[in-house]
Amino acid sequence: MFEVLERDGLARIGALDTPHGRVTTPALLPVVNPGRPIVPPVELADRFHAEILITNAYILGKGAHREEVMRRGVHDFLGFQRAVMTDSGAFQAHVYGDVAVSNVEVLEFQKAIGSDLGTMLDVFSEPEHDHDRASADVDETIRRAKEADAIRGDLGLVGAVQGGLHADLRERCAREVSTLGIAVAAIGGVVPLMEAYRFRDLVRVIVASKRGMDPSKPVHLFGAGHPMLFPLAVLLGCDMFDSASYAKYARDGRMLFPDGTRRAAELRDSGCVCPTCASHGIDELSRDERLLAEHNLHVCFAAVREVRRAIAAGELWELVERRARDHPALLDALRDLRAHNDFLEASEPLSRRGALYYVGPETAHRPVLHRYRSRLLARYSSPPAKGLLVLPEGDRPYAHRYRGTVARVTAAADVHVVVKSLWGPVPLELDHVWPLSQSLIPDRVDVEALEAAEVFFREWAAGAGYAFGVLWEGPGTLEDLARRAPGGRSVDWNLLRVRATADLQFGRGAADALLRGQVSLVVSKNTKKVRNVIVGGEHVLSLRAEDGYFTLKAAGARRLREAFAPPRLRVVVDPDAIPFHREGKNVFAKFVRDADPDIRPGDEVLVVSPEDDLCAVARSAMNRREMLAFTRGVAAFVREGVPPATSAPLR
Ligand code: GUN
Numbered sequence: 148m149f150e151v152l153e154r155d156g157l158a159r160i161g162a163l164d165t166p167h168g169r170v171t172t173p174a175l176l177p178v179v180n181p182g183r184p185i186v187p188p189v190e191l192a193d194r195f196h197a198e199i200l201i202t203n204a205y206i207l208g209k210g211a212h213r214e215e216v217m218r219r220g221v222h223d224f225l226g227f228q229r230a231v232m233t234d235s236g237a238f239q240a241h242v243y244g245d246v247a248v249s250n251v252e253v254l255e256f257q258k259a260i261g262s263d264l265g266t267m268l269d270v271f272s273e274p275e276h277d278h279d280r281a282s283a284d285v286d287e288t289i290r291r292a293k294e295a296d297a298i299r300g301d302l303g304l305v306g307a308v309q310g311g312l313h314a315d316l317r318e319r320c321a322r323e324v325s326t327l328g329i330a331v332a333a334i335g336g337v338v339p340l341m342e343a344y345r346f347r348d349l350v351r352v353i354v355a356s357k358r359g360m361d362p363s364k365p366v367h368l369f370g371a372g373h374p375m376l377f378p379l380a381v382l383l384g385c386d387m388f389d390s391a392s393y394a395k396y397a398r399d400g401r402m403l404f405p406d407g408t409r410r411a412a413e414l415r416d417s418g419c420v421c422p423t424c425a426s427h428g429i430d431e432l433s434r435d436e437r438l439l440a441e442h443n444l445h446v447c448f449a450a451v452r453e454v455r456r457a458i459a460a461g462e463l464w465e466l467v468e469r470r471a472r473d474h475p476a477l478l479d480a481l482r483d484l485r486a487h488n489d490f491l492e493a494s495e496p497l498s499r500r501g502a503l504y505y506v507g508p509e510t511a512h513r514p515v516l517h518r519y520r521s522r523l524l525a526r527y528s529s530p531p532a533k534g535l536l537v538l539p540e541g542d543r544p545y546a547h548r549y550r551g552t553v554a555r556v557t558a559a560a561d562v563h564v565v566v567k568s569l570w571g572p573v574p575l576e577l578d579h580v581w582p583l584s585q586s587l588i589p590d591r592v593d594v595e596a597l598e599a600a601e602v603f604f605r606e607w608a609a610g611a612g613y614a615f616g617v618l619w620e621g622p623g624t625l626e627d628l629a630r631r632a633p634g635g636r637s638v639d640w641n642l643l644r645v646r647a648t649a650d651l652q653f654g655r656g657a658a659d660a661l662l663r664g665q666v667s668l669v670v671s672k673n674t675k676k677v678r679n680v681i682v683g684g685e686h687v688l689s690l691r692a693e694d695g696y697f698t699l700k701a702a703g704a705r706r707l708r709e710a711f712a713p714p715r716l717r718v719v720v721d722p723d724a725i726p727f728h729r730e731g732k733n734v735f736a737k738f739v740r741d742a743d744p745d746i747r748p749g750d751e752v753l754v755v756s757p758e759d760d761l762c763a764v765a766r767s768a769m770n771r772r773e774m775l776a777f778t779r780g781v782a783a784f785v786r787e788g789v790p791p792a793t794s795a796p797l798r
């Protein structure tokens with residue numbers, strides 16, 4: 148039902164197929180109040196290009212139109228021939244204390260009216276509910292989810308995740324609900340958090356829920372209708388939102404903007420590019436609820452489109468960091484993301500297209516930079532030298548920027564060279580790796596960013612094994628270094644680059660395994676950069692210009708397979724699929740039996756049989772959790788098929 152078309156970390160552009168057409172995600176579902184549709188559903192389709200809307204089955208089922216909706220079906224009743232999701236009344240229970248309908252009744256009603264997606268009646272946990280109470284309510288929500296699964300028939304079931312602010316309950320609820328036949332997993336109980344601008348708590352709740360969820364299912368965030376929140380919510384892996392805000396705020400004379408909310412009557416101009424604002428003055432708008440609702444809808448849909456653009460361009464982190472400046476509570480939430488880096492990092496791609504922009508001191512804490520620093524500690528081995536020359540952050544590539552200094556210093560002193568970058572320490576031989584090579588940072592940065600760089604540097608330098616480190620302060624430093632580490636150091640920078648990159652990319656020890664034998668480096672005449680690595684006459688690696696990482700060749704894969712025991716770097720596939728991979732066909736997630744938990748999207752991987760025979764080299768598109776969860780889509784793009792090993796030696 149759900150297919151991921153493009154991804155960037157946990158964020159994705161997807162296609163959700165329903166009996167009433169395909170819905171592109173991230174998707175905004177305008178809430179249609181069946182009693183009072185401020186913008187008629189037919190216009191939502193024709194003028195706003197809404198592919199899906201949401202309305203309330205509880206309200207429809209107990210209202211005057213019950214019989215009519217049952218007779219005509221919800222699509223005909225609303226005049227909307229595209230996908231319709233219905234909600235169950237759980238939110239009304241939150242508002243009014245109780246609802247006069249059972250889980251089974253509301254589901255049967257949703258089936259009867261032909262909803263494309265129908266929601267179970269979950270038990271709404273309030274943020275202040277203690278663990279005991281929330282736990283009991285999660286038990287009941289899970290019971291009802293199972294009940295819903297048993298009677299859903301053809302209804303696309305929306306399973307709800309509750310659990311209040313309790314991370315363990317959220318995760319448990321998500322895990323249990325994910326085992327059922329649900330079409331969509333929905334995070335509920337968050338409206339009170341959003342109303343109170345408790346975005347840090349919202350982040351915690353989303354992350355805890357996502358931890359337990361099946362990553363192959365689309366995720367709905369109930370009641371997230373403010374465009375200010377879309378980038379952050381999508382970054383955390385939410386795919387769908389429902390918004391009543393456009394109508395509620397309009398009733399109140401207020402206008403939504405991507406950066407907040409403003410009262411129309413207090414504005415001299417809206418400053419908005421939407422068709423409604425382009426053809427009506429602000430005075431007219433401020434007196435007209437309908438026009439305000441239209442503006443609000445335009446802004447919401449545009450915000451979703453902007454998020455999609457950012458995902459496709461690999462720029463969602465930048466967008467989130469910029470948007471966070473629009474409200475202090477969002478900035479708090481952004482700063483809290485680093486607490487979830489273990490989870491976020493697992494879905495981060497190896498590299499992205501283009502440069503990484505410094506937006507603020509938070510940028511250094513992005514999961515991809517967190518990964519760089521932890522891999523530097525765990526995988527990189529510093530080459531032997533008496534001391535360390537520490538260069539300040541500067542234009543990139545550093546080796547180019549500092550080539551004169553480095554040549555003079557290494558001629559006179561036995562030191563290795565590292566740049567104290569804002570992203571963490573960068574040994575000079577790693578300066579070509581994304582994003583160290585491709586970052587844009589201002590000349591003057593925030594003190595907080597400098598302090599963080601200092602902390603990152605010390606953490607690494609303490610274990611790097613050099614007797615001393617000296618910060619470059621000009622030619623005077625050269626004399627100091629020559630005195631403390633006399634005797635120059637002759638460095639084969641190209642070989643050092645190859646070694647350091649291989650260990651950083653594949654794990655400590657990879658360079659030894661890959662380069663055992665007679666090494667020759669093919670260097671580009673134009674760029675003077677390493678292009679290919681040939682060992683013992685075999686082509687083992689190619690260095691990519693785009694991100695400075697290696698493409699693995701079959702000969703390299705064989706060496707890594709021998710050096711590293713399973714599951715390292717492996718994707719284990721179904722025996723039936725093996726002949727296809729040997730011929731160069733891609734690995735579909737459906738056929739993956741297991742994989743290395745350290746594989747990340749974009750990594751070079753070894754495609755192996757259950758007996759650990761190498762059948763292909765591939766570039767993964769997913770991490771292990773995703774490979775095991777998805778039943779459609781490519782898990783790894785095969786670069787090169789590997790024929791069966793020639794028959795066993797004769798005895
Ligand atoms: N609408 C807003 N919040 C919720 C929720 O927690 N559950 C359901 N079913 N609908 C909602």
Ligand code: ZN
Nearest residue numbers: 419421424442
């Ligand atoms: Zn407008």
